Amino acid sequence: MADFTVTPWEVKGKVDYDKLIIQFGTQKISQELKDRIKRDVGELHVMLRRDIFFSHRDLDQVLNDYEQGKGFFLYTGRGPSLGFHIGHLVPFIFTKWLQHKFNVNLYIEVTDDEKFLRTQDYTLDQTRSFAYDNILDIIAVGFDPDKTFIFQDTEYIRNMYPLAVKIAKKLTFSQVRATFGLDVSSNLGTIFYPALQIVPTMFEKRRCLIPAGIDQDPYWRLQRDIAESLGYYKAAQIHSKFVMPLNGPEGKMSSSIPESAIYLSDDPKTVKYKVMKYAFSGGQPTVELHRKLGGNPEVDVAFQWLYMFFEEDDKRINEIEEEYRSGKMLTGELKEILIEKLNSFLEEHRRKREEARDLVHTFKYDGKLAKEMWEKIHE
């Protein structure tokens, strides 16, 4: 028995990703597939080089379609919330790279309806205001304004609804219950929502590629069961590992546990305080022991965060790993490296976030793709 649990609403324990691939029935991203991507677009993103994105469904078919000129499109989403943290950014950063390298359309669904329906205390006005805020953070990542459409369910529903009811007719309560964690006491909106989540996978008559945490895979199995009967493609996926919570090497970073996360809004002092106080260390209890035995980068959150995306230079990350493992680098020093990286990343992010205010309208309504999408009723 595995001593970890991965569902769309819970990640517990130390995840064995090889086992998870077998459990979920997905494919490992092989060296061959990575080489092929590199041939196709000239380079490999750090998250591919380091197996942060490590698993997939039909990525090979996506590459076939790309190489044959049929093309594909990208789809990702965001359940608007107050706490946008760096773990949430991982799929967006990677998606941006995919968009730029493959030069494809990207659809970003902002589920202001679902967040409202799932959270007893939120009003719809609140989730829509979170949506506005989160959209700024998303735009700051740097998507192509001509090829990206960001939409909120409560606004774009008219265009999606005919297709949504066609999808809804193919899915019963029994079928979605387990995957979405529903039961007979669930409200009607949460029960319908799975249909709305599937609609964007059918925005184009091409293959859709979804970059997301592997915990989201079960949602898309439902899509894959019904897509072809509606005349569309099964959604392809590319899955990432979880970003370790700040305070420990198990589970994943969570908005609702502040000491587990660095929020995009955390100021330099807060970042420093949180990393110093909470970041789970792979180091030894004393400097003497550390010098002697060295640290363990596998469980050290500061190292893992640098590895996952804050230190893109392969040579430099290897140096850090060696120095830490040998005991030459102390936990405090490692944390300082992360703090500096984090703060310069966040500073730059917030600068771009301010600029994003002028781009909201473009991404949502009058950019090239957005305009086309508002004229389309999905059937």
Added chain:
Amino acid sequence: MADFTVTPWEVKGKVDYDKLIIQFGTQKISQELKDRIKRDVGELHVMLRRDIFFSHRDLDQVLNDYEQGKGFFLYTGRGPSLGFHIGHLVPFIFTKWLQHKFNVNLYIEVTDDEKFLRTQDYTLDQTRSFAYDNILDIIAVGFDPDKTFIFQDTEYIRNMYPLAVKIAKKLTFSQVRATFGLDVSSNLGTIFYPALQIVPTMFEKRRCLIPAGIDQDPYWRLQRDIAESLGYYKAAQIHSKFVMPLNGPEGKMSSSIPESAIYLSDDPKTVKYKVMKYAFSGGQPTVELHRKLGGNPEVDVAFQWLYMFFEEDDKRINEIEEEYRSGKMLTGELKEILIEKLNSFLEEHRRKREEARDLVHTFKYDGKLAKEMWEKIHE
């Protein structure tokens, strides 16, 4: 135990309407209430005089609001189908009278989504084409184009969805399951639909009055449970009895049993044939016996249809009743009266239906009320 069943999807047996009022917990429309309506608007519709509309919830409050100048609004609907029959027309004809007498707004929801979701074999294109057809029949009834908004769910969803999710959040699967005849094998769309049906009861911050068959009452109980918590009024209702099926005095007329119904599209020959062949008679087996014992108008469908709405003249209907009961009028003669009334009604209806083609756009999009409604997002 009652030997009849009344649910929103089935009417069986000979309905005892007094018992039903007690079962459902509604109020009888008292003589006092009828007198009050007459005082308010100057006359009583034949369906009120003859207790075809016989039961209500909060109709007294609706009249309070009217008399105090607060006003109210009307809401009814239509699940689009191929077979629009005269039984379907009853609530529309009465609603038209209410609209004209009280001079109020009327909203007509055409549920092209629900019909598609509920009927395995229908495509969405089909239910939308039925919707167009049925809208012609509805417009032919003669509603006020400045004060009537006819809308299809798949088109107006954007304006309804924010309020729909607020309603949906208040209703669980358990709560709607029995009322809507759902179970775990129901599709997601049918499960969400109860929320969409409730939205129009909240189109205005005034009391909504729903004229409908009493079998629809259970739907509105759900609305009444949650309306005030959302800042709206409990929906008031005025309930009709069922139009007897042509072929028998029990149950109600059904689209799916052709010999039970006269469709609005039936030509004069078909009407004559159906009435002569199928109309359940309260007469005696032979002319001799009939002359001697007389007919029974209570179970005679031809008489009941004349009574319900085809013979509005109270003096004339009494004459017919007496002549039939006494045996002076034979079943064949009674049927001839109905056939003539039916055919002249249907001829006039079809004439108005042709004229309605030019009015569809007004009722749906650019009439006075329609225009206002397209500018409103219901929250």
